[in-house]
Amino acid sequence: MKYLTQIFLTIVVSSFGNIAIAQDCGTCNWYGTDFPACCGQSTGWGWENSQSCIGPVECTNSGQVLSGASSSSSSSSGGGTSEDFVCDWYGSIYPLCQDETSGWGWENNQSCIALSTCNSQGGGSSSSSSSSSSSSTGGGSGISGASCSPGGNVIVVTSTIRVDDGSTFDGYCQTYTAGSELGDGSQDEGQDPVFRVENGSTLKNVVIGDNGADGIHLRNNASLDNIYFQDVGEDAITVKASGTYNIANIEGYNADDKFFQINAESTLNVENCIIHDAGKALRQNGGTVFRIDVSFNNCDIADMDEGIFRSDSPSSRAIISNSRLHNAGSVCVGSWASCGSSGITQY
Numbered sequence: 001m002k003y004l005t006q007i008f009l010t011i012v013v014s015s016f017g018n019i020a021i022a023q024d025c026g027t028c029n030w031y032g033t034d035f036p037a038c039c040g041q042s043t044g045w046g047w048e049n050s051q052s053c054i055g056p057v058e059c060t061n062s063g064q065v066l067s068g069a070s071s072s073s074s075s076s077s078g079g080g081t082s083e084d085f086v087c088d089w090y091g092s093i094y095p096l097c098q099d100e101t102s103g104w105g106w107e108n109n110q111s112c113i114a115l116s117t118c119n120s121q122g123g124g125s126s127s128s129s130s131s132s133s134s135s136s137t138g139g140g141s142g143i144s145g146a147s148c149s150p151g152g153n154v155i156v157v158t159s160t161i162r163v164d165d166g167s168t169f170d171g172y173c174q175t176y177t178a179g180s181e182l183g184d185g186s187q188d189e190g191q192d193p194v195f196r197v198e199n200g201s202t203l204k205n206v207v208i209g210d211n212g213a214d215g216i217h218l219r220n221n222a223s224l225d226n227i228y229f230q231d232v233g234e235d236a237i238t239v240k241a242s243g244t245y246n247i248a249n250i251e252g253y254n255a256d257d258k259f260f261q262i263n264a265e266s267t268l269n270v271e272n273c274i275i276h277d278a279g280k281a282l283r284q285n286g287g288t289v290f291r292i293d294v295s296f297n298n299c300d301i302a303d304m305d306e307g308i309f310r311s312d313s314p315s316s317r318a319i320i321s322n323s324r325l326h327n328a329g330s331v332c333v334g335s336w337a338s339c340g341s342s343g344i345t346q347y
């Protein structure tokens, strides 16, 4: 129930049962003073619950620390969703629309779900696919990548957004694109990432826009769920420090060279991915010999210049299973303790 601790929409339920009376969307330490993070807007300053709030992206863009409302959404003893302000949409939390009566809407600068649509789930009639990470059974048939896609609100990120307090940052499928302060998305090394996720934190429901800069950096255990890379920059996802990294429902295009770059001993589990157009899907940093353990399951990989996995380390291991490949080059390039594939369909 990790999502219950997310920073954006932690609800407080009143003693009347399911009536949500306030949302706790985290706290921004703004040059030494704590302000609540706004729930209804991501940038600028706002006014909610009779007090000033600051947009969470404004906070991090200004280099200030955003901490999550880790108070675990408290007393939802009623258990219902209908009068709450949020919808648990197959495991992802979205606000309920106030005006929209069916389907998805766009209110307060974010996606929302109409109550009727929220309540219809389970019947299987949804128009937007689930972003939950539990939808994997083999055979390569459940490959859908991310359910977020470009087209929503675009936020220009001028300072890396850090998610480092063990919470979940939910981007609500908005697009986060790098400002020139981070880099230009070229092959130049030394660009900054758009997001830095670490210490057991989770990043979910994000589109990385047309300037990907150095993508997403991971340190000290982290999870990614439902991330769409419109145009990969220097690389898409880099493991910068040891840990276990669970990555589900990702989709990315147009990497000049690497998609995953692994710079530290780590375990990387990738479930349901689409990676098209890259030099290679994954590279252990050239010349390094620490061990990595990599698994890709339910992936669609197409148009790699060189191949899928490349390492120079004789202790590293990688496998790709239940996946579809098209013009993907060699599955294994370089030195490995073991590397292979099973359940592969070529198309």
Ligand code: ADA
Pocket: 189, 190, 234, 235, 238, 261, 263, 285, 286
């Ligand atoms: C290249 C470069 C490394 C490192 C890596 C990365 O492989 O040689 O030093 O910068 O990219 O992390 O992107």
Ligand code: CA
Pocket: 189, 234, 235, 261
């Ligand atoms: Ca690089």
Ligand code: CA
Pocket: 189, 190, 214, 234, 235, 238, 261
């Ligand atoms: Ca890089």
